[in-house]
Amino acid sequence: MRLFKDTNYDFIGTRKYxxxxxxxxxxxxxxxxxxxxxxxxxxxxQGGIKLQVKFANELNIxxxxxxxNKLNAEVxxxxxxxxxxxxxRKLPDFVLEKEQLIMAARKENMIFKDYGKAIEYFNVPGxxxxxxxxxxxxxxxxxxxLAVNVNSSTVDVVKTRLSNLLTQAEVDSFRQxxxxxxxxxxxxxxxxxxxxxxxxxxxxxxxxxxxxxALIGILIYISFRFEFVYSLGAILALxxxxxxxxxxxxxxxxxxxxxxxxxxxxxxGYSLNDTIVVDDRxxxxxxxxxxxxxxxINSGINKTLSRTIMTSLTxxxxxxCLYIFAGPGLHEFSLAFLVGIITGTYxxxxxxxxxxxxxxxxx
Numbered sequence: 177m178r179l180f181k182d183t184n185y186d187f188i189g190t191r192k193y194x195x196x197x198x199x200x201x202x203x204x205x206x207x208x209x210x211x212x213x214x215x216x217x218x219x220x221x222q223g224g225i226k227l228q229v230k231f232a233n234e235l236n237i238x239x240x241x242x243x244x245n246k247l248n249a250e251v252x253x254x255x256x257x258x259x260x261x262x263x264x265r266k267l268p269d270f271v272l273e274k275e276q277l278i279m280a281a282r283k284e285n286m287i288f289k290d291y292g293k294a295i296e297y298f299n300v301p302g303x304x305x306x307x308x309x310x311x312x313x314x315x316x317x318x319x320x321x322l323a324v325n326v327n328s329s330t331v332d333v334v335k336t337r338l339s340n341l342l343t344q345a346e347v348d349s350f351r352q353x354x355x356x357x358x359x360x361x362x363x364x365x366x367x368x369x370x371x372x373x374x375x376x377x378x379x380x381x382x383x384x385x386x387x388x389x390a391l392i393g394i395l396i397y398i399s400f401r402f403e404f405v406y407s408l409g410a411i412l413a414l415x416x417x418x419x420x421x422x423x424x425x426x427x428x429x430x431x432x433x434x435x436x437x438x439x440x441x442x443x444x445g446y447s448l449n450d451t452i453v454v455d456d457r458x459x460x461x462x463x464x465x466x467x468x469x470x471x472x473i474n475s476g477i478n479k480t481l482s483r484t485i486m487t488s489l490t491x492x493x494x495x496x497c498l499y500i501f502a503g504p505g506l507h508e509f510s511l512a513f514l515v516g517i518i519t520g521t522y523x524x525x526x527x528x529x530x531x532x533x534x535x536x537x538x539x
Contacts, residue, residue: 205423218433409531447520
């Protein structure tokens with residue numbers, strides 16, 4: 177079966193309209209980035225708690241509302257039965273409050289004569305006082321507890337340890353509330369994800385480095401495999417795909433977590449494969465045919481159009497089923513991939529290939 181047989185569409189002639197569409201979407205993404213104050217980071221990047229629990233009996237809508245209200249948390253079902261759930265809560269306000277206290281102490285170079293005053297200043301709950309003292313028994317060179325003198329050299333240590341300690345305490349609070357709310361419905365905690373704010377920031381950096389070095393590796397590979405101009409077009413197309421996908425997440429205010437990063441890395445590989453097929457056909461067309469560069473590029477794209485559409489369509493159908501039936505736990509991943517399939521197909525035709533023409537014209 178072959179769709180779009182012997183087509184002769186003028187993709188190069190309409191490339192400027194594609195530039196306008198892509199540019200408009202990216203500008204919209206920039207505006208929403210400032211309107212929303214950045215991305216809606218998940219707990220993987222921002223810090224927080226995620227519990228995966230499974231109840232003996234099914235929960236109804238009223239039960240889920242009870243969990244949301246008492247824990248001030250998000251609840252997502254896992255599977256078709258209403259027994260397994262992911263309960264998660266970010267800690268932005270909580271962490272921000274502690275950071276403000278620590279920065280104020282640093283600004284005034286405050287010195288606490290004993291643990292009692294430090295506990296009072298940092299609003300440490302009574303049940304955590306002993307843990308707080310234990311946490312700061314790690315001494316500095318002068319054999320003094322780090323909590324005594326909050327200066328520029330100790331502020332990061334104080335901030336990280338205090339935030340992580342209080343975040344851990346939230347896990348126990350979760351368990352107590354669930355047990356009290358459903359005394360007749362036993363549950364098992366199948367997984368606990370506890371991410372402190374400092375770890376979340378490291379995850380953000382790691383995700384950025386993963387995407388960055390993936391693009392650099394692709395640039396080097398295609399430069400050797402084809403020519404530099406083809407690698408430049410491929411990199412711009414991949415950057416376009418990633419940015420458009422993130423823009424959609426901004427517009428819909430969807431959560432950006434580690435699964436989205438995985439989807440973006442998978443998308444880079446998928447989109448690159450399509451781009452290489454198109455570029456290879458363009459190179460072969462230029463090698464064995466004569467004519468204007470724009471016509472040769474059009475010919476190369478049209479020859480691979482059937483393969484491109486069929487591959488994208490079948491992949492889209494599979495991921496769409498994943499988005500519909502896999503449950504809320506995979507919504508972010510499948511949404512990122514769905515958007516990426518569309519932008520990846522579009523960019524292979526309207527970004528990667530036209531860049532070759534624009535570059536050759538200038539050269």
